[in-house]
Amino acid sequence: xxxxxxERGDAPQLAHYLxxxxxxxxxxxxxxxxxxxxxxxxxxxxxxxxSRGTQCKxxxxxxxxxPPEGADVSVEAFEQAIEKIEQKLGLEKQPRATxxxxxxxxxxxxxxxxxxxxxxxxxxxxxxxxxxxRDVSRMLYLEHGWDMPRGLQDSRLRDPLNFTRAxxxxxxxxxxDPREIKSVFQQCWNISDNRAxxxxxxxxxxxxxxxxxxxxxxxxxxRGEIYSLSRYAGVKTKELEGKLGDRDKLRSTQEVKTEIADxxxxxxxxxxxxxxxxxxxxxxxxxxxKTELAGRHVDERQKLWAAHEQRWQAETKARxxxxxxxxxxxxxxxxxxxxxxxxxxxxxxxxxxRRDRAEKDALIFEQLEERQVLQRDVKLQRSIAQQELMQLRxxxxxxxxxxxxxxxxxxxxxxxxxxxxxxxxxxxxDFEP
Numbered sequence: 001x002x003x004x005x006x007e008r009g010d011a012p013q014l015a016h017y018l019x020x021x022x023x024x025x026x027x028x029x030x031x032x033x034x035x036x037x038x039x040x041x042x043x044x045x046x047x048x049x050x051s052r053g054t055q056c057k058x059x060x061x062x063x064x065x066x067p068p069e070g071a072d073v074s075v076e077a078f079e080q081a082i083e084k085i086e087q088k089l090g091l092e093k094q095p096r097a098t099x100x101x102x103x104x105x106x107x108x109x110x111x112x113x114x115x116x117x118x119x120x121x122x123x124x125x126x127x128x129x130x131x132x133x134r135d136v137s138r139m140l141y142l143e144h145g146w147d148m149p150r151g152l153q154d155s156r157l158r159d160p161l162n163f164t165r166a167x168x169x170x171x172x173x174x175x176x177d178p179r180e181i182k183s184v185f186q187q188c189w190n191i192s193d194n195r196a197x198x199x200x201x202x203x204x205x206x207x208x209x210x211x212x213x214x215x216x217x218x219x220x221x222x223r224g225e226i227y228s229l230s231r232y233a234g235v236k237t238k239e240l241e242g243k244l245g246d247r248d249k250l251r252s253t254q255e256v257k258t259e260i261a262d263x264x265x266x267x268x269x270x271x272x273x274x275x276x277x278x279x280x281x282x283x284x285x286x287x288x289x290k291t292e293l294a295g296r297h298v299d300e301r302q303k304l305w306a307a308h309e310q311r312w313q314a315e316t317k318a319r320x321x322x323x324x325x326x327x328x329x330x331x332x333x334x335x336x337x338x339x340x341x342x343x344x345x346x347x348x349x350x351x352x353x354r355r356d357r358a359e360k361d362a363l364i365f366e367q368l369e370e371r372q373v374l375q376r377d378v379k380l381q382r383s384i385a386q387q388e389l390m391q392l393r394x395x396x397x398x399x400x401x402x403x404x405x406x407x408x409x410x411x412x413x414x415x416x417x418x419x420x421x422x423x424x425x426x427x428x429x430d431f432e433p
Contacts, residue, residue: 001073001081001140002149003133005063007115007126009051011044014062018099018110025294025371026102026301030075034095034114043097047114056123059116061091063133065109068146070372072365075100075357078109081140085111088132090124104378105371107364185219185233195244205394208260211250216240220256272392279385286378293374297367304363308356315352319345 008014019040021027035043044060051059065081067073078100086092095114100107115123141147184205192198199209202219207227212218217229217240230237241247251259322341 001065001067001071001137001146003063003065003085003137005061005085005129005133007058007129008060008062009048009058011048011051011060012041014060014112015041015044018097018101018112024101024103025290026100026297028100029097030100030109031096031098033097034093035097040097040099043095044112047095047116050114050116050118053121054116054123056116059114059123061089061113061115061126061129063111065111067106067108069106071144071146072368073107073144074361077144081136082109082111084136084139085133086113088136089126089129091115094124102364102368102371105368105373105375107368181227182232182234185227185229189229189233189235189243193243198244206390206392208256209244209250210253210256211247212253217244217247217250218253220253220260222260224257224260226253272389275385275388275392279381279388282381282385283378286374286381290374290378293371297371300363300367304359308359312352312356315348319348 019027019029029040032038032040032043035046037043037046047059063085065078078098082096082098086094086096091113094117097112099110099112101110115126117124184207185202188198188201188205188207192201195209202209207219207221210218210220210226212226212228216237219227219229219232221227229235229240244250322345
C-alpha cells in the first residue's frame with residue numbers, strides 16, 4: 001500500500017480533520033493508545049500541551065495508508081502495517097491514534113503518533129523516514145501479492161506524469177485532467193518537426209502557441225489558461241529553441257488572447273455550457289445515489305453493531321453465570337474447577353471477539369464492493385464529460401480555421417470585384433472621345 005507520512009503540529013486541527021464527515025462517507029475512530037483521554041480531540045490536546053514543554057513545533061507524525069484500488073484489506077492487515085511502520089521509525093512506545101476513512105468505494109487509514117518522549121521531554125528524531133516508508137511499502141506489496149507500482153520498483157521508473165499542486169489546480173480550473181493535457185502536448189511535439197507543424201497540431205486540439213512573459217514558450221487554451229511547454233511537454237529549453245526558433249518572433253500572450261477572444265463564436269460557447277450543464281446533471285444524479293447508498297450502509301452497520309452488542313452482552317452474562325459464587329465458589333477454587341471454567345470463558349470471549357470482527361469486515365467488504373460499482377460509473381461519467389470538452393476544443397480550433405478561410409475568401413472576392421471595377425473604368429476611358 002502507498003504510505004505518505006509527514007511531521008506536523010497543530011494537533012487540534014488534525015483531530016477535527018480526521019473526524020470530518022463532510023469529505024468522507026464513513027469515519028471510524030479505531031484506536032487510541034497511550035493517551036489519558038479516549039476522545040481524539042482531547043487526546044491530541046494532551047500532546048499539544050506536552051509539546052509546549054519542548055521546542056518542537058512539529059510534534060506529531062501523521063501518515064496515511066492507502067491500499068491499491070480494488071484490494072480488500074482487513075483491519076488486521078492495516079494493524080500489522082502500522083506496527084511495521086512503528087518499528088521501522090522507532091515509535092513503538094509512543095502514543096498513537098488510528099482512524100479509518102471510506103470514500104468513493106475505498107477504505108484507507110490514518111495513523112498519528114506523538115513524537116514527544118514524555119520521560120525525557122524531547123522529540124524523537126525520524127531521519128530518512130521517506131526512504132524507510134518506501135521500504136515498508138515495497139515489503140507490503142510483496143507480502144500481499146499486489147501489483148507493485150513502477151515507482152516503487154526503481155526510482156528511475158517513476159511515472160513521468162507527476163504534477164505539482166499548482167498544475168493540478170490549474171487543470172481543474174480548465175475542467176480537464178492534467179494527464180490528458182500533458183499527453184496532448186507531448187503528442188503534438190512528437191508528431192511535428194518544426195514550428196509550423198507544431199503550431200498547427202496545437203491548434204487542431206484547441207491550443208495556441210505564444211511567448212510567455214517569464215516562462216519562455218507557452219500554449220494558451222480558449223479560456224486563457226497558460227501552460228508552460230517545457231513543463232507540460234517535458235522538453236528542455238534548448239530543444240524548444242531548436243524546433244520553434246527565436247521566441248521573440250512569436251506573438252505575446254496578450255496578442256494571442258485577443259485573437260482567441262475575437263474568434264470565439266457564441267454558438268460554441270453555448271455548446272460548451274450545455275455540455276457542462278449536462279455533466280453537472282449527470283453527476284448530481286450520481287451524487288444523490290452516492291448519498292442514498294452511504295445512508296443505507298450506515299443503517300446496515302448500525303444494525304450489525306447493535307446486534308453484536310446485544311449478543312455480546314448475552315454471551316457475557318451466560319459465561320459469568322458459569323462461575324459459582326459463595327461457598328460453592330470457594331470449593332471450586334480449591335478443586336481447580338473455577339480456573340478451568342475461567343479459562344474456558346476467556347477462550348470463548350476471544351473467539352467471540354474474532355467472530356464479530358470477521359462479520360464486521362465481511363459487511364464492510366460487501367459495502368465497499370457495492371460502492372466501487374457506483375464509483376466506476378462516476379469515473380465513466382467524468383471521462384465522458386472530459387472527452388466531450390476536449391472534442392469541443394478541437395471543434396473550436398476547426399471553426400477558427402474555417403472562419404479565417406471564410407474571411408480570406410471574402411477578402412479575395414472583394415479584391416476581385418475591385419479589380420474588375422477598375423478594368424471597366426479603364427475601358428470606358430479608352431472609348432471616350
